[in-house]
Amino acid sequence: MANIFLLAITALLIENFVFVKFYGICPFLGVSQKTETAVGMGLAVTFTMTIASALTWPLYYFVLKPLQIEYLETIAFILLIACLVQLIEMFLQKAIPSLYSALGIYLPLITTNCAVLGVALLNVQNDYNFIESVVYGFAAGLGFLLAIFLLSLVRERFEFAKIPKPFQGVPIALIAGGLLALAFSGLRLSF
Amino acid sequence: MAKETFSVKKIFKDGLLDQNPIFVQLLGMCSTLAVSTTVINGIGMGLSVTFVLVLSNLFISLLRNYIPSKIRIASYIVIIAGFVTVVDMILQAYVPSLAESLGLFIPLIVVNCIILARAESFASKHEPLPSVLDGLAMGAGFTAALVVISALRELVGSGTLFGIKVTPAGFSPAVLVISPVGGFLILGALIALVQWLQSRRKKED
Numbered sequence: 001m002a003n004i005f006l007l008a009i010t011a012l013l014i015e016n017f018v019f020v021k022f023y024g025i026c027p028f029l030g031v032s033q034k035t036e037t038a039v040g041m042g043l044a045v046t047f048t049m050t051i052a053s054a055l056t057w058p059l060y061y062f063v064l065k066p067l068q069i070e071y072l073e074t075i076a077f078i079l080l081i082a083c084l085v086q087l088i089e090m091f092l093q094k095a096i097p098s099l100y101s102a103l104g105i106y107l108p109l110i111t112t113n114c115a116v117l118g119v120a121l122l123n124v125q126n127d128y129n130f131i132e133s134v135v136y137g138f139a140a141g142l143g144f145l146l147a148i149f150l151l152s153l154v155r156e157r158f159e160f161a162k163i164p165k166p167f168q169g170v171p172i173a174l175i176a177g178g179l180l181a182l183a184f185s186g187l188r189l190s191f
Numbered sequence: 192m193a194k195e196t197f198s199v200k201k202i203f204k205d206g207l208l209d210q211n212p213i214f215v216q217l218l219g220m221c222s223t224l225a226v227s228t229t230v231i232n233g234i235g236m237g238l239s240v241t242f243v244l245v246l247s248n249l250f251i252s253l254l255r256n257y258i259p260s261k262i263r264i265a266s267y268i269v270i271i272a273g274f275v276t277v278v279d280m281i282l283q284a285y286v287p288s289l290a291e292s293l294g295l296f297i298p299l300i301v302v303n304c305i306i307l308a309r310a311e312s313f314a315s316k317h318e319p320l321p322s323v324l325d326g327l328a329m330g331a332g333f334t335a336a337l338v339v340i341s342a343l344r345e346l347v348g349s350g351t352l353f354g355i356k357v358t359p360a361g362f363s364p365a366v367l368v369i370s371p372v373g374g375f376l377i378l379g380a381l382i383a384l385v386q387w388l389q390s391r392r393k394k395e396d
Contacts, residue, residue, distance in 0.1 A: 019371060021225075022221050022222075022224045022225035022371065023299075025220040025221040025224060026218075026220055026221065026304055029220060071276060073298075074272050074275055074276050074279070074301055075269065075272040075276060078269075078272050078301050078302070079265070079269065079272075082264075082265050082268060108264075111264075111302075112302045113302065114299045114302045114303075117298070117299060117302050118295055118299060121295055121299075122295065125295070164383075166383040166384070166386040166387035166390065167379075167383045167386075168386075169386075170217055171379040171380070171382045171383035172379065172383075173379075174376070174378050175375065175376055175379040175380075177375045178372050178373075178374075178376040178379065181371045181372045181375055182372045185370060185371065185372060
């Protein structure tokens with residue numbers, strides 16, 4: 001139990017997916033202008049990462065491994081993730097239309113979020129068992145949510161700030177991200 | 192079908208400068224930030240991406256009239272993932288040290304937005320030859336940008352280039368620059384520089 005807890009804290013704070021491992025930078029920069037959409041994206045990614053971890057584990061250990069085609073893991077995982085995102089999209093459209101219209105164009109983007117494929121591959125690489133994989137996927141997703149939420153809070157303040165023209169947009173977001181990463185690296189050193 | 196006319200010069204100018212994948216289109220940020228700590232990693236990543244880009248552009252262009260448009264993204268991803276697996280195996284077999292330092296970012300080329308973006312916006316609409324050239328040009332632009340960023344970071348952050356010490360003995364490297372923090376800050380500053388140059392050029396026109 002303690003192990004699982006440590007794993008979750010590591011994925012969430014110490015080895016944060018965005019600030020330390022550099023997964024999911026595209027949506028981190030692209031969808032962080034407003035807190036509302038940033039949180040929506042973060043939640044959708046967390047959800048997808050948890051389910052993807054839960055599904056890729058049996059795919060690897062019950063299908064790829066017995067057939068000795070582990071080298072196809074990248075292809076198999078990305079296909080599964082693409083289908084999963086499509087299913088989530090269809091489900092949201094029927095069940096929670098308000099959330100669907102809020103996330104709209106961001107949903108298909110989750111397929112190409114490297115955090116999702118990254119967590120699936122990391123689970124296999126680190127030999128996590130099923131429970132560990134799911135916890136790791138969930139915690140890493142929460143780490144992404146935390147990161148994109150923090151950045152969006154900073155970026156909302158930018159609207160009132162005088163930013164030099166060349167720095168407007170992505171450059172200042174990257175610099176704000178860098179300063180947030182500095183805080184997270186402090187966490188890493190203190191553990 | 193009428194023979195397509197295209198300008199090789201324009202394709203390469205777009206890839207290297209006007210539409211540079213990293214500095215102008217701002218695509219593929221994850222791998223850029225993660226691997227640009229040494230020049231060798233930067234070049235390795237750049238060439239791997241170029242290889243995948245050229246081959247996926249070629250195949251997608253050849254198949255562009257057969258892939259139904261509803262499932263095109265999924266088909267592109269499968270084609271791209273196939274070539275990424277090939278690169279992964281080649282690197283592990285011949286340059287295991289590079290494969291180890293690039294780590295998961297090799298399989299993650301699959302979700303590098305540059306490749307899917309070129310498939311969707313260029314290869315699916317053009318003939319094979321210009322598509323291959325576009326892949327080469329975009330790959331070269333990606334590699335060149337990675338070399339610039341990683342040379343800067345390696346030089347300031349560890350005082351070396353290609354792993355060889357080039358700075359005078361009294362130079363103490365700023366380790367922060369090769370840490371994740373430095374990656375964010377340097378890339379931000381470089382993109383700001385590019386945007387400044389662009390706005391100056393626009394004024395001149």
